[in-house]
Amino acid sequence: MKLITAIIQPDKLDAVREALIAAEITRITISRVSGHGRQAEEDLYRGQIVAPNLIPKARLDIACNDEFVKITCDAIIRAARHGEEGRVGDGKIFVTALEQCIRIRTGESGGKAI
């Protein structure tokens, strides 16, 4: 089992969600986070260009069995990239080993609980 954590641009959230649903990955958790990488986004406030030090991002957490890792990551990468080339700030995907998964309702655990 793996835990996939993806940090993406908020404006690509709908595209990524739809791509995941199309790939039949439907169990996801989304949160709004802020942070910064190499991107310095410019917002316009009253005509002044300011570079905020923390940039809003969307975070997706998806737990899946090993055979779904590639499908999930491919779907996210395809949908979250801006244009063909992509651009700085499109985000990152972290894949980590997942030790245990328990469904609260039934108490079942392991791969079948995902």
Next chain:
Amino acid sequence: MNDRMRKLLGFLAPLLLLPGLALAAGEPEVDHGITSWMLTSTALVLLMVPGLAMFYGGLVRTKNVLGTMMHSFASMAIVGLLWAVCGYALSFGPSVLGGWVGWSPGLFLLKGIDTTIMSTKVPEYVFAMFQGKFAIITPALIAGAFAERVKFRGYCVFLVLWILLVYCPLCHWVWASDGFLFNMGAKGAIDFAGGTVVHISSGITALVAALYLGSRRGYPKTTMNPSNLVMTLTGAGLLWVGWFGFNAGSSVSSGLDTARALTVTQVAAASGAVAWMIIEGLHHRKATSLGLSSGILAGLVAITPAAGVVQVDGAIALGFIASFMSYFAIMLKGKLGYDDSLDVFGIHGISGMTGALALTFFIRPAWMAEARAAAGGVWTVGQQFGVQASAVLITVAYAAAVSIVLLVLIQKTVGFKLDKASEMSGMDHSLHREQGYGLLNPN
């Protein structure tokens, strides 16, 4: 039509440089009581526009909140300017072009009214500004029908053209003293504060626009939850408060008519809200905050044309009937599947028509007696209903016909419907490069 307009403006421009031809002799004096109430009303009606921005802004998804509120605020800016430049002249000038609009060179830029005191004992500036607020809110109401999916540039062009070609002519027909609907039948078509001009015209245009521009991406499969119903309720409250200026101010006096209009406005709003709560309670076993707000609006819209002629019993009845009709219309929308996103036609169109027609059965006897006297003996409820129905039909037909032409024209030139990628990323980001909410839940 536009070219003709431009030629006309070009021809008249030199005349405007002449000093204003004020009629100094026998002018009425300013009545301070009336004037101060009209100034208050003007401010109250303007307050409805940010109220509407909040009402609509709370109903859309988080990614579109600023884009949606901008529709109302852009109207304050663009129509606020347009009205002073030529909107007032087109609406309240003497009839030209066979009564299609009004026009008087002296009213261009409001030059000629610098010293005018009207027969209602109010400076004409106050009346012009009061009327201007109605022009501002009307196209802003339409924006709810195509919420979350239009380009800002296309919307701005739509604002200008719709005001010039739909609002100003309708306003002239219904409210100018030489307008043909103002003079239809014994005592004219009854539209006290804008049932036809404001609510039916915006409602029907909303329906046409929703049908022409198509649904939002994913509608109706994807749920599109309101971003902030707290803001929507606050906005509905501001609309209710502002409506006292809208209706009671439309008496252009400060006396008995004002008191009557204010009373029935209050009663109809409350009655509409109670009715909606009862209907929802029976239907779903729950009264919702959005339902209560919708009921308030349905009641207010229905009493708008009727505020000068009905009494409290009529106001209660109109509020109830309007809520019932609008609730039914919105359920029908779900069945038919068109995406009038914030139910502009369902509330303003349907309740507006309901009010304009049903008011006939609740007219106070004194008004009918005057109408009979004016008609020379006989004037029945049926005849007045005919006048009301004609006014409604003319408004619907005219607003729908011109609006569809405008929509096609704008879509083919500057573009109206937002492209797919921009719609998905949200108007706030793609059109305005800002965001409305900080770290709230995404959607």
